[in-house]
Amino acid sequence: MQKRNLEDNVEKHNEQAREAVEQDREDLARKALEKKKSKMSQIEELDGQIQELQNTQDQLVEKKNKLQSRIEEFKTKKETMKARYEAAEASNRVTEAMSGVGDEMNDVGRAIDRAEERTEEMEARSEAMDELQATGTFDDALSDGDEIDQELQQGRADREVETELDTLKSEMGKADPDARVGHRHGRRRPLGARRGGG
Template identity: 75%
Template sequence: MGILSRTSYVIRSKINALLNRAEDPTETLDYSYEKMRDELQQVKQGIADLTTQKKRLEIQKRRLEENVEKHNDQAREAVRQDREDLARQALQKKQAKMNQIEELDAQIAGLQETQDSLVQKKNELQGRIEEFRTKKETMKARYEAAEASSRVSEAMSGVGDEMSDVGRALERAEEQTDEMEARSAAMDELVDEGAFDEVLSDKDAIERELEAGRSDAEVDTELETLKSEMGKSSAPAEDAESDSDVDVESDVETDVEADVDVADEEVEAELEELRSEDESS
């Protein structure tokens, strides 16, 4: 097989495959049915034309028959008038008309046979068309049912084009959702770590470290205060010594305060005596 032959064969094969995929059996059946109906219509039109021609010949035959009767009357009248020559002419015309009538009879008979044959073929064709129409509707119903069943099966199995598109859309949506969730989690983590606070703050690294140290010191102080209030201490030995010193100082302060209270009472008593003497005098 030469290159051109192989190329032609491949091209025809491709075209045939494309036509098979593009062909809709229901449309093909409808087209075939319409073609058969067109043929039936043409047959009916042919029968009608043939019938018209036959009717024209029959009309012509009737006119010739009328002329034959007319020429027969003319010949009789000529004989009564002793005009043999006129009678002969009338009879000759009568004979010519009768010959034409015979020819018309033959033509009319032939047209009638053709008409009968066409009518029979028309009836057979019409019967075939009706039978084909029944089969066509049955085949269309079967094809549409099979097509619907195939679509349902494809939808159930997810192998159809539309279901594949839906599946791909769901996958893309899921990927985008996962990406957005991961991005949101990363942003929350950065916010918790204070990454954005450092970026937006005007303080340098040293100031931030100093503030962190002060904050730690304040936290330690507050923690020690809480421990003191709850009777706990982080350094027991030192706290014991400091507690003894505090107790001695407290005793000294108490004695001083007692002495001050006694002196105040004596001064008040003397002032009261002086007031009484003044009033008596």
């Protein structure tokens, strides 16, 4: 708008100078031309300012575009870093979980090993005891080795056999009175032995 007004004034002063020359008024013509030149200088100065503003505007637009590009790049990097962080965090959680499971599995494995060792030890002891019992060594080890107790036990077993035999003979009518009497008195008489002293 300002430039347009200056251009109009330049045209106006140019016409004034022509008209003054026609009227032989060099003084007015000179004055009009001076004003024309002044307006033209203002136009040149204004053009320079306009060009400078245009350059500044172009630079601002370029900076704006670069800034916008950097903003978009930052957003992209931010999303990428966020995704990488979440992936790393998830990986760490999985690693920690697997580490915990691994520790538990190690504990379970050690417990199983201990149980197997104890089982094998008990089986070995059981086999050894069976072998000792089969050879009689186990019974000998448990007894105190008293021969008197062994003989008394054998005597009780013999009496039980004799009693059962007498009972069986009595039931079958084969009982021997002398045998029962002798057994009752703690001894058995030989066959044909005489009663009394004669």
